[in-house]
């Protein structure tokens with residue numbers, strides 16, 4: 001069986017190595033808490049490469065939040081050019097970052113594993129046809 005294309009596996013938050021196993025145990029907007037599988041259910045890769053590895057995802061999440069705040073702020077400015085109240089910016093930016101928090105949490109880890117840790121895709125003793 002061929003691997004899922006990388007961009008599709010990225011969007012679906014699949015294992016960065018085999019691109020088949022799910023990284024997360026539940027859906028993004030489920031009511032239960034966000035939980036990650038410790039190991040890939042398909043190839044058994046350990047996601048948290050070393051203790052505290054996902055602390056680095058906080059920086060990625062921070063960068064996503066800043067980009068989001070700038071984007072939402074610009075959009076708010078374009079839509080409400082006459083309104084000079086800072087509250088409109090505060091409310092729209094906070095609402096957007098609150099609503100997108102699960103997405104941010106998930107993709108900060110996915111980005112970390114996919115693009116900021118390129119070596120883990122080539123870890124030895126992985127059988128392609130498993």
Ligand SMILES: [Zn+2]
Nearest residue numbers: 015018040043
């Ligand atoms: Zn895997």
